[in-house]
Amino acid sequence: MSKFWSDIVHKLTPYVPGEQPKLENLVKLNTNENPYGPSPQVLAALKLEAAESLRLYPDPNSDALKAVIATTHGLKASQVFVGNGSDEVLAHVFQALLKHSRPLLFPDITYSFYPVYCSLYDIEYQTIPLAADFTINIDDYDQPNGGIIFPNPNAPTGIPLALERIKKLLQTNTQSVVVIDEAYVDFGTESAVNLIRTYPNLLVTHTLSKARSLAGLRVGYALGAADLIEALTRVKDSFNSYPIDRFASAGAIAAMQDVTYFGTICNKVVETRESLIKALKKLGFDVLPSGANFIFVKHPLKSGAELTASLRGQGIIVRHFRSPSRIAPYLRITIGTDSQSKVLIEALADLLSEDAS
Ligand SMILES: Cc1ncc(COP(=O)(O)O)c(C=O)c1O
Numbered sequence: 001m002s003k004f005w006s007d008i009v010h011k012l013t014p015y016v017p018g019e020q021p022k023l024e025n026l027v028k029l030n031t032n033e034n035p036y037g038p039s040p041q042v043l044a045a046l047k048l049e050a051a052e053s054l055r056l057y058p059d060p061n062s063d064a065l066k067a068v069i070a071t072t073h074g075l076k077a078s079q080v081f082v083g084n085g086s087d088e089v090l091a092h093v094f095q096a097l098l099k100h101s102r103p104l105l106f107p108d109i110t111y112s113f114y115p116v117y118c119s120l121y122d123i124e125y126q127t128i129p130l131a132a133d134f135t136i137n138i139d140d141y142d143q144p145n146g147g148i149i150f151p152n153p154n155a156p157t158g159i160p161l162a163l164e165r166i167k168k169l170l171q172t173n174t175q176s177v178v179v180i181d182e183a184y185v186d187f188g189t190e191s192a193v194n195l196i197r198t199y200p201n202l203l204v205t206h207t208l209s210k211a212r213s214l215a216g217l218r219v220g221y222a223l224g225a226a227d228l229i230e231a232l233t234r235v236k237d238s239f240n241s242y243p244i245d246r247f248a249s250a251g252a253i254a255a256m257q258d259v260t261y262f263g264t265i266c267n268k269v270v271e272t273r274e275s276l277i278k279a280l281k282k283l284g285f286d287v288l289p290s291g292a293n294f295i296f297v298k299h300p301l302k303s304g305a306e307l308t309a310s311l312r313g314q315g316i317i318v319r320h321f322r323s324p325s326r327i328a329p330y331l332r333i334t335i336g337t338d339s340q341s342k343v344l345i346e347a348l349a350d351l352l353s354e355d356a357s
Contacts, residue, residue, distance in 0.1 A: 008122070015116040018319050027316040027343050029334040032184070032294050034213035034269065036337075038251070039261040042214070045254035049246050058249055060241045065249050068256045069221055073193050078226040081233060082252075084243040086183060086207035086220025089232070091117055092239070093149075093203065093222060096231040097177045099123045100146030107136055109327055111155045111181065130154075134288060134296075136161050138169040148173060151181040153189045153291040156321060156332045160189040160291030170199040177228065179203045186211035186266050187273070187335075189291035193223055200225045210293055211266050212255040219244065219252040269293050273335045279345045283352060288330075298329040299352070307331055307351070314347045 018031035
């Protein structure tokens with residue numbers, strides 16, 4: 001607290017990201033990073049960039065990166081906005097497109113950055129409870145609103161929503177922007193990107209942090225009709241002209257271009273997820289359906305807090321959310337390599353057998 005702070009700073013409750021522990025040799029399954037490194041072509045592009053032009057500012061419009069992203073998704077460059085991680089893209093989305101006199105709607109259990117942006121930008125919002133099985137019921141969003149946002153698959157549940165449901169939502173909700181945050185879409189969830197041509201109020205956000213293994217480079221993007229993108233560009237150009245530095249641009253372009261590597265590591269993560277789910281179910285865990293690179297699980301005999309603490313004692317870090325209370329029994333486990341899964345399963349089997357003996 002300080003008398004020098006503005007009113008808004010006094011009122012902020014900042015987002016708390018998952019821990020990035022400084023200890024070595026941890027099995028780190030807490031922040032949904034990819035266990036595999038980025039494409040070798042990314043590393044080659046970064047080396048080349050390092051040898052060249054860091055003396056000069058980057059392109060403020062990131063035209064080369066936008067062109068590659070547009071080609072990837074069959075859109076025009078005018079339908080692409082890029083930013084410093086999808087968190088920054090989302091921040092601009094909240095300010096540019098979701099601040100209206102009617103409340104913004106999002107699920108009560110979802111990405112916990114959304115209410116933080118609302119307090120930063122003073123946006124009125126209303127949370128819509130997930131159904132008892134933690135799914136999103138789009139009929140609950142059929143009410144006057146200043147915008148709708150949710151991730152698909154949702155976080156931290158991992159549950160995907162069928163494209164046909166999103167289409168229905170867009171058909172009934174035509175007067176405000178609908179944002180689908182597809183941070184985890186590449187791990188087996190249907191993307192809404194192809195609906196952009198039909199629905200001028202649809203905005204889809206993506207990140208290179210997850211499926212393209214570039215959490216450390218900070219690149220995300222939004223796709224939508226050109227006038228939605230223009231709103232984001234107006235905010236960005238009033239905030240930071242160069243959110244994508246030369247490294248981020250070079251690395252992101254190479255990552256988007258290496259489609260084969262991308263497909264291979266996504267498939268591998270999905271395969272590991274499916275075998276981990278089987279093994280956890282054998283240990284008695286309830287596992288929510290996942291279309292993401294993480295799973296949301298609980299055990300009937302041990303609380304989420306207890307399991308998280310015990311795993312930590314064995315050098316395995318997973319994520320636990322204390323609130324809302326409905327999700328407190330759960331752990332969110334990022335999908336790692338097969339050998340990390342093995343270590344996790346052995347640790348959990350030990351913990352549960354200690355109890356039985
Ligand atoms: C649902 C969701 N959206 C967006 C992000 C932001 O990702 P980034 O800023 O790394 O692009 C995350 C990060 O974990 C997320 O879980």
